[in-house]
Amino acid sequence: MTTSSSLVYLIALPLAGAVLLLLGGRRTDKWGHLLGTAMSASSFGVGLYQLMLMLDRPTEQRPVSQKLFEWINVGEFKVDAGLLLDQLSICFVLLITGVGTLIHIYSISYMSHDKDRRRFFAYLNLFIAAMLLLVLGDSYLNLYVGWEGVGLASYLLIGFWNQKPAYATASKKAFVMNRIGDMGLSFAIMIAFATMGTVSFAGVQEHAHHASEAALTGMGIMLLVAAAGKSAQFPLQAWLGDAMAGPTPVSALIHAATMVTAGVYLITRSNFVFDAAPTAQLLVVIVGAITLMFGALIGTAKDDIKKALAASTMSQIGYMILAAGLGPVGYAFAIMHLLTHGFFKAGMFLGAGSVMHGMNDEVNMRKYGALRKFMPITFVTFGLGYLAILGVPPFAGFYSKDMIIETAFNAGGAKGIILGVTTLIGAAITAFYMTRVMILTFTGTKRWDDNAHPHESPWLMWLPMAVLAIGSVSSGYLLSSGGALENWLHPLFDHHAEHEHHLLEPIVVSAMALTMVAIGVAIAFSKYARQEVSSVAPENVSIFTKIARQDLMQDRFNEAVFMRPGQALTTTLVAADEVVIDGAVRGVGQAAMSSGSALRGLQNGYVRSYAALILVGAIALIGAIWVVVQ
Amino acid sequence: MMQLALEVGQTAQPEAIMFWILGPMAVVAALGMLLVKKAVHSAILMAFVMVILAIFYIAQDAVFLGIVQVVVYTGAVMMLFLFILMLVGVDSSDSLTETIAGLRPIAITAAVGFGGLMVSLLGRATLGRQATGLSAANADGNVQGIAKELFSTYVFPFEVVSALLITAAMGAMVLAHHQRTTVRPTQRQLSINRFRGETLASAAGLPGPGVYARHNAVDVPALLPDGTPAPTSVNASLEARGDMLDYKSFDLSEVNTQIVEEK
Amino acid sequence: MNAANYLYISALLFTIGAVGVVVRRNAIVVFMCIELMLNAANLSFVTFSRINGNLDGQVMAFFTMVVAACEVVVGLAIIVTIYRSRRSASVDDASLLKR
Numbered sequence: 001m002t003t004s005s006s007l008v009y010l011i012a013l014p015l016a017g018a019v020l021l022l023l024g025g026r027r028t029d030k031w032g033h034l035l036g037t038a039m040s041a042s043s044f045g046v047g048l049y050q051l052m053l054m055l056d057r058p059t060e061q062r063p064v065s066q067k068l069f070e071w072i073n074v075g076e077f078k079v080d081a082g083l084l085l086d087q088l089s090i091c092f093v094l095l096i097t098g099v100g101t102l103i104h105i106y107s108i109s110y111m112s113h114d115k116d117r118r119r120f121f122a123y124l125n126l127f128i129a130a131m132l133l134l135v136l137g138d139s140y141l142n143l144y145v146g147w148e149g150v151g152l153a154s155y156l157l158i159g160f161w162n163q164k165p166a167y168a169t170a171s172k173k174a175f176v177m178n179r180i181g182d183m184g185l186s187f188a189i190m191i192a193f194a195t196m197g198t199v200s201f202a203g204v205q206e207h208a209h210h211a212s213e214a215a216l217t218g219m220g221i222m223l224l225v226a227a228a229g230k231s232a233q234f235p236l237q238a239w240l241g242d243a244m245a246g247p248t249p250v251s252a253l254i255h256a257a258t259m260v261t262a263g264v265y266l267i268t269r270s271n272f273v274f275d276a277a278p279t280a281q282l283l284v285v286i287v288g289a290i291t292l293m294f295g296a297l298i299g300t301a302k303d304d305i306k307k308a309l310a311a312s313t314m315s316q317i318g319y320m321i322l323a324a325g326l327g328p329v330g331y332a333f334a335i336m337h338l339l340t341h342g343f344f345k346a347g348m349f350l351g352a353g354s355v356m357h358g359m360n361d362e363v364n365m366r367k368y369g370a371l372r373k374f375m376p377i378t379f380v381t382f383g384l385g386y387l388a389i390l391g392v393p394p395f396a397g398f399y400s401k402d403m404i405i406e407t408a409f410n411a412g413g414a415k416g417i418i419l420g421v422t423t424l425i426g427a428a429i430t431a432f433y434m435t436r437v438m439i440l441t442f443t444g445t446k447r448w449d450d451n452a453h454p455h456e457s458p459w460l461m462w463l464p465m466a467v468l469a470i471g472s473v474s475s476g477y478l479l480s481s482g483g484a485l486e487n488w489l490h491p492l493f494d495h496h497a498e499h500e501h502h503l504l505e506p507i508v509v510s511a512m513a514l515t516m517v518a519i520g521v522a523i524a525f526s527k528y529a530r531q532e533v534s535s536v537a538p539e540n541v542s543i544f545t546k547i548a549r550q551d552l553m554q555d556r557f558n559e560a561v562f563m564r565p566g567q568a569l570t571t572t573l574v575a576a577d578e579v580v581i582d583g584a585v586r587g588v589g590q591a592a593m594s595s596g597s598a599l600r601g602l603q604n605g606y607v608r609s610y611a612a613l614i615l616v617g618a619i620a621l622i623g624a625i626w627v628v629v630q
Numbered sequence: 631m632m633q634l635a636l637e638v639g640q641t642a643q644p645e646a647i648m649f650w651i652l653g654p655m656a657v658v659a660a661l662g663m664l665l666v667k668k669a670v671h672s673a674i675l676m677a678f679v680m681v682i683l684a685i686f687y688i689a690q691d692a693v694f695l696g697i698v699q700v701v702v703y704t705g706a707v708m709m710l711f712l713f714i715l716m717l718v719g720v721d722s723s724d725s726l727t728e729t730i731a732g733l734r735p736i737a738i739t740a741a742v743g744f745g746g747l748m749v750s751l752l753g754r755a756t757l758g759r760q761a762t763g764l765s766a767a768n769a770d771g772n773v774q775g776i777a778k779e780l781f782s783t784y785v786f787p788f789e790v791v792s793a794l795l796i797t798a799a800m801g802a803m804v805l806a807h808h809q810r811t812t813v814r815p816t817q818r819q820l821s822i823n824r825f826r827g828e829t830l831a832s833a834a835g836l837p838g839p840g841v842y843a844r845h846n847a848v849d850v851p852a853l854l855p856d857g858t859p860a861p862t863s864v865n866a867s868l869e870a871r872g873d874m875l876d877y878k879s880f881d882l883s884e885v886n887t888q889i890v891e892e893k
Numbered sequence: 894m895n896a897a898n899y900l901y902i903s904a905l906l907f908t909i910g911a912v913g914v915v916v917r918r919n920a921i922v923v924f925m926c927i928e929l930m931l932n933a934a935n936l937s938f939v940t941f942s943r944i945n946g947n948l949d950g951q952v953m954a955f956f957t958m959v960v961a962a963c964e965v966v967v968g969l970a971i972i973v974t975i976y977r978s979r980r981s982a983s984v985d986d987a988s989l990l991k992r
Contacts, residue, residue, distance in 0.1 A: 605988035606730050608923075612915045615740045622747045629751075653902045660909040660929060669919050676925045679906070683932055686899060690943045692951050695935075695958075702958055707928065707965050714969045715921055718976040728916070729985060737915040741908050748904040752897065761896040762946030772951075779952045791959045798963035805970035808977070 002057065006046065007066040007083040007136065010093060013043045015129035021122035029118045033111075036121030037104040040128055044097035051090055059491055062087055065138060072141075079199060084138035087488050091335060092135040092258075092265060095342045099257045100128045102464035106350055107249040109460035110357060120160060120247065127153035131258055135265060139200035140189045143266070147185060147230065150259045151178045157254060158246040170242035177239040181229015185266075188222035191215055205272040213277060220273050220280025224287060227263030231317050234290040238558055240314055241298070244306040248353030251306055256313050256349050257342040264317065264338050267324040268331050271493050275327060284325030285415075289422045292318025296429035300436070304363045305352045308437050309345070312389070315426060316341050322419065323404045326411055328493045332486040333403040336479050340396035343471030344388035350465045351382035354457040355441060359448060365440040366534065367449065372442040374454035377462045379442050381469035386438050388472035390431050390517050393510075396476030401427065403480070406509040420504075424516050431520025439528040645689055656682040669715050677708045691764040693772045839863045850875045899940040906933035920972045920982045924965065931961045 017039030021032045028035070054062050063086035071081040085093070104124060111117040130149025137143040155178075159171030192199050195215040196207035208216060227233065232240035232255075243255050254260070267274060267284060274281045295315030302308040316337070323334035356363060358375060372379045388395040391402060405427065409420035448454065456462070479485040504512075602613065656679050663675045680703045688696035728734040767775050780788050815823070824833050839848045851874065852863040864874050906929060913926030935954040942950030976982050 604730070606733075607984045607987065608915050608918070609730055609733055612733055612736050612740065615737070615744065615911050615915060618911075619740055619744050619747065622744065622751065626747055626751055629754075649898060653898070656902065657905055657909070660906050663922070663925065663929070664909065664913045664916065669921050672922050672925055676929065679929065680932060683936055686936060687939050690896070690899065690939050692939045692942065692954070695939060695951055695954055698955070698958060699932075699935075702962060703928075703932070707962060710965060710969060711921060711925060714973060718921070718973060718982045729918075734916055737912050740915075741912040744911065745904060745908040748908065749901055752900050752904060761944045764943055764946060764948070767946060767948050772948075775948045776951055776955065779948050780955070783949075784952050784956075787956060791956055795959055795963055798966045802966040802970040805967070805974050 002061050002064045004050075004053075004064040004066050004085070007050070007064060007085055008068060009046050010043055010050070010085075010097075010136065011083075011129050011132045013039045013046070014125040014132070018122045018126035018129060021118055021125065024118075026118075032118030033104075033108045033121045036125045037101065037108065039125055040097060040101045040104045043128065043132070044094070044101050047090070047093040047097045050085060051094065054085075054087075054090060062491070076197060077193065079139060079141050081142060082138040082200075083136045083142075084201065085136060086492060088265075088268065088335065088492055089135050091339060091485075091489075093132060095339055096128060096131050096135070096258050099342055099346050099468070100124070100131075100253055102467055103249045103253045103346065103350070106252075106353070106461050106464040107247075109458050110249055110353055111247065116160075120157075123153055123156045123160070124249075124253070127157065127254060127259070131262070134262055138202070140185070140192060140204070141199045143269075144182075144185055144189060147226075147262065148182065150254070150262065151175065151182065151230075154178070154243070154254050154259055157250040158243045160246055160250070164245075167245040170239075170245035174239040174243045177236050178229050180236055181226045181263075184222045184225025184229065188219045188226060191219040191222060195219075201269065204270075208272045208276050211276075216273055216277040217279045220270070220277040221283060223266055223270050223273065224280060224284055227266050227284075227321065228287060229263075230266070231260045231263030231321065232291075232314050233263060233287050233317065233321055234294055237291060237294065237314055241307050241310050244304070244310050248306065248349060248356060251310070252346045252349030252353065255310065257346040260313060260317055261320065261338045261342070264320040264324055264334055267321065268334060271328070271331055274325070281325050281327060285322055285411075285419065286325075288318045288320070288322030288325055289419060290318070291315065292322060292426045293422060293429075294318070296426050296433065299433035300429060302433075303366050303440075305355065305365050305368075305437060305441065306349070306363055308365070308433060309349055309352055312430065312434065313341075313345055315430060316345065316389070319401065319404050319423065319426070322423070323407060326407050326419075329410070330404070330407050331493050332489045333400065333407055335489060336476075336485050337397075337400035337404055339479060339485075340388065340400045340472070340475050343468050343475050344385040344396055347465055347468030347472050348382055348385040348389070350461070350468065351378050351385065354378040354461055354465065355382075357457050357461065358454040359452050362448070362452065365437065367447055367452075368441045369444045369447040370442070371446075371454055375442075375456050377456055378465065381462070381465040382442070383438065384469040385472045386434050388476070389434055390521070391427060391513055392517070393514075394473075394477055396472050396474070398510075399476030399480040402506075402510050402513055405513055406504070406506055409504050409509060420509075424512060427513050428516035428520040431517040432524045435521045435524035436528055439524065443529065445532070648685070648689060652682045652685060670712070673708060673711050673715060676711075677704045680704045680708065691768055691772065694776050836862050839865075896940055896944050900937055903933045903936040903940065906930075906936070918983045918985050920975070920984050921969075923984060924968055924972070927968075928961060928965065931957055 017036050021028055021036060024032070050064070054064070063084065065085070066083045068081040068083065070078070072079040104121070107117075107120065107124065111120050114120065127150060130146050130153055132146070134143055134146030134150055137146055155171050155175040158174050159168050162168040162171065189199055192204050195211050196204055198204060198207065225236075228236045240255060240260065244251050246255070274284065292315045295311045295313070295318055299308050299311035299315060302311055320334045320337050320341070323330035323337065355368065355371060355375065355378060358371075358378075359368065362368070384395070388397040391397040401423075405420060405423040408423045409416050411419055602609070659675045659678045659682070663672045663679070666672055666675065680699060684696045684699040684704070686696075687693075687699055764772075769775075770778075827833075839850060839852055848865060849868050850864070851859040851861050854860050861869070861874075868874055910926045910928075910930035910933060913929065914923050917923050917926065935957050938950040938954040938957065940950075942948060942954075972982060975987060979986060981987075
């Protein structure tokens, strides 16, 4: 393995930006956003440089590592703070810094009216640094640091406008639900250390063959819990919709393109664990499948453009998790979909931000309509992202999503059929709700209030959108032509189990997918384009719509199943603590005090009474002798 | 066997008489110690008990201890007690009423229980034991026997005890030593204070106690030339003890000055 | 005559001494009662010496006398010291620990 001393700059640059801006305070208000953008961009530059270096080396020497310092050295437990840049990490590095830089640029304009813009950029830089640490760490423990770092950055950014109680609550909700996932990750690390004595990726990979399947299954499930928490997968998905409280660039960067895909990264990175633990792998697939349907169904009922996109994100990450759960054949497609999704979803979020920017921060799509004429660039870039997510050839989603559907069908047996059909239906629903978003926002008649003056966004905002739109169009082709990404990632994954079984020909799958998409689009058209759309959400809707509008009851479920019993349990415990524990403690104290005040009577300070007590004691002694000595 | 019993009876008889006379006397004297009001009387009763104990020692062939008991206890220790009594105890009128509630019943109950248990234990322990007697051990004489023990087997404790005794003497001296905090007034200073004090009444020294032809006593205050008594003329200790007599009966006006001619 | 009679009288004297320590308030009388207890113990020692036919008990009584002498010397010095500062020889007045 090659070593390098320049990996640390990837992280150090944005971290320095964050530290500088946070400690610099108001003095840096004037140029803080420029510094933040520059730091992110230079980190991207370092990433590109590393990619070039990597391309120069032969395949087996491509991974680069750097030891920073000896972190923990306790007995047999040794952890170095080290970085590892391999073919998988570099994809993430470029996605994070690339999309991150674009969003920095976008935010300069988007946040220009916010007096705390400098702080916003500091948090963005902090996020970039933490996310890079997450994907560059060479052990689970290093990853954990980055994992918590992005959690913190996400918390800070969702609650960026924490003067609104609802937003502050949303950030807390995200933080708390993420904690459950973090707990899973820490358990996974503990299992790894307990069974294999190491927590580095290389070490675990080496020992995974010898470890018992039960331990690996446990570790896999814990990793899945971690991934579910961070990537908003079932059953820890409820926070993502509320996380849209944060500024739109945050939703684009953290809750669409990068952080929420950390779960996919974790599962892909831990491929050696899941390959050896079929049960955990099956659970991954199930979670992915459930979430992709879950997100898609929520997406159909949302009138809030950001929440519709968030539901879509959830659903798309479900695709990725599903692919990652399919084993070696799926990892590359999961990563590919992750990258293309990073482009088109970030682009669409920025588009949504642009729309909101022009519409006085209105997020209700029923108050939009006919914006195509007022925001042509936004319409085009959003439209390209829309086509990409639908999977229309030759846009990015066609390559990545079709691959996943195909792989799902090829999983074999009933499992393959079920997964394939699920992904196909998911594709149809995706087509339906994305078309709905398009129609409600950009076409039809105008439904906005009189005080709204829709206008195109400044160039600083549409430029990143345009770049991302180009990515949405081309990335799929570029990554899949000649199996580019597949071959690039090939050395990382264990392919011995790969089977060349094909249930359906690729062309058939594509045709089926396109048909499903067409059906979804057609339904959306008939429902929203052919008839007038009300500017307020209709109340007399079917029970299913009502449920979907309430995020499929996820919050109610959590509230009923976890919160209420938890509350009751806590109340009981508090009462028990008050009565039993505190009562016992107080009782002991009370007993000591009352016996003390009773005994205090004996301590009257008179020597003679003490002498009398000695006499009584002597009698007791002699009495004992009298009894014992017969 | 018969002979032995006879001998025991013969030798025991005078001792038994002595015991049954002196024993109850010792117990009564000890009880009296508790019951008398004045500490001085207690001390005298104590000395009495100790003398009886000395006799008991001698009766039990412990001649040396008996003599030591008289010399040390009744001679030294009891004199020390009396000395201290004279020093501090003269004004401490020790009332026998109990001030600590419930202490006296407890003490008496405890004493009865204690004594009962002891006696009962002793009865069980010595039942049927016959005394060996010290005629063999005292063959060379009691003093010689004890000296042999003291300077052979018990020589180390003996030395330790001597160290203890010296330490105690030192300790007593340290405790009794009174550190002056002010300069001791000289004779001259005292004279100046007498004459330059608030009144000249005491300039010539305090008046002596009353001196009367018919009653020459230190416990009666002197009368000043104007006929008023001078309380300062009586020793403070007597006054504190309440032993000062009322001067009224010795007032000049009360004294019968009528001269009855003798035929 | 049975030598054990001396033991009985010793027990009685000891008990009387103990009661005296508890019920009398004058420190000097209390001390005398302690002396009485010591003397009662001495009588026991001497009697044991006679019963067992050796002189160890008498030696022990001798030591007791010495220790008692020490104790009297120091104890009386303490009484004098207390009296000097508190003008009282009552053990009840020396109950400062209570306050």
